Amino acid sequence: xxxxxxxxxxxxxxxxxxxxxxxxxxxxxxxxxxxxxxxxxxxxxxxxxxxxxxxxxxxxxxxxxxxxxxxxxxxxxxxxxxxxxxxxxxxxxxxxxxxx
Amino acid sequence: xxxxxxxxxxxxxxxxxxxxxxxxxxxxxxxxxxxxxxxxxxxxxxxxxxxxxxxxxxxxxxxxxxxxxxxxxxxxxxxxxxxxxxxxxxxxxxxxxxxxxxxxxxxxxxxxxxxxxxxxxxxxxxxxxxxxxxxxxxxxxxxxxxxxxxxxxxxxxxxxxxxxxxxxxxxxxxxxxxxxxxxxxxxxxxxxxxxxxxxx
Numbered sequence: 001x002x003x004x005x006x007x008x009x010x011x012x013x014x015x016x017x018x019x020x021x022x023x024x025x026x027x028x029x030x031x032x033x034x035x036x037x038x039x040x041x042x043x044x045x046x047x048x049x050x051x052x053x054x055x056x057x058x059x060x061x062x063x064x065x066x067x068x069x070x071x072x073x074x075x076x077x078x079x080x081x082x083x084x085x086x087x088x089x090x091x092x093x094x095x096x097x098x099x100x
Numbered sequence: 101x102x103x104x105x106x107x108x109x110x111x112x113x114x115x116x117x118x119x120x121x122x123x124x125x126x127x128x129x130x131x132x133x134x135x136x137x138x139x140x141x142x143x144x145x146x147x148x149x150x151x152x153x154x155x156x157x158x159x160x161x162x163x164x165x166x167x168x169x170x171x172x173x174x175x176x177x178x179x180x181x182x183x184x185x186x187x188x189x190x191x192x193x194x195x196x197x198x199x200x201x202x203x204x205x206x207x208x209x210x211x212x213x214x215x216x217x218x219x220x221x222x223x224x225x226x227x228x229x230x231x232x233x234x235x236x237x238x239x240x241x242x243x244x245x246x247x248x249x250x251x252x253x254x255x256x257x258x259x260x261x262x263x264x265x266x267x268x269x270x271x272x273x274x275x276x277x278x279x280x281x282x283x284x285x286x287x288x289x290x291x292x293x294x295x296x297x298x299x300x
Contacts, residue, residue, distance in 0.1 A: 022281060022285055
């Protein structure tokens with residue numbers, strides 16, 4: 001999405017603004033897009049909140065992933081005995097047919 | 101016991117290039133991989149299959165493992181690929197359990213204003229960062245995403261993959277990726293709002 005003229009910059013509404021807010025998380029906005037978004041958020045109560053909340057979502061998702069990676073070594077459900085056996089058998093067959 | 105840290109001297113790191121018993125792998129890493137898979141796919145049989153596929157791929161690729169990361173980190177990398185592949189296999193699914201009005205296509209008036217105002221979330225994001233209950237709420241919301249949105253969210257927001265690599269891995273255009281990320285974020289935001297911030 002790119003804004004090409006002054007009219008677009010001045011008439012950016014929440015739908016366009018929220019899209020830019022999301023885009024901004026993945027790429028640099030153009031000067032026109034940045035300007036349009038800034039102008040819009042000056043006069044809007046909802047979109048600044050939307051921006052903050054998407055930022056929080058990203059931060060928490062990453063932190064949660066970090067915690068997950070740390071926890072999988074120590075705690076949580078275990079493979080059932082049946083699954084464990086099945087997996088070992090499959091791996092054993094693969095390693096036996098390995099001609100290297 | 102198990103040398104996972106890359107600070108450990110090389111002699112303590114299991115040498116994967118040598119003919120090691122696959123049984124040992126399952127014993128050492130099976131549960132950890134299972135827990136990660138289950139956290140992402142929520143179904144035990146599927147998680148078991150993904151763990152098996154991961155071990156097979158790791159075994160077949162063991163020569164390529166340079167020992168640069170800990171064995172578990174390396175295998176989780178493989179598992180993550182398998183999980184995203186599984187999301188792609190599942191294809192598009194309806195957004196069950198998520199607020200349909202949070203879809204960007206439905207969330208705005210004809211003039212482009214929000215149909216429903218964005219709620220104010222209490223000003224203490226720091227405490228949420230370490231809040232296990234909040235994590236569980238987030239997990240449940242992410243679990244409700246349709247597979248095509250879950251895949252971009254997992255890659256971009258969680259694994260922090262850049263958009264070019266993401267498009268390559270999912271074989272989608274940048275425009276498509278952008279729309280999917282927008283939808284995923286909007287839906288998750290609203291799900292969090294409903295289930296945490298304004299839960300009755």
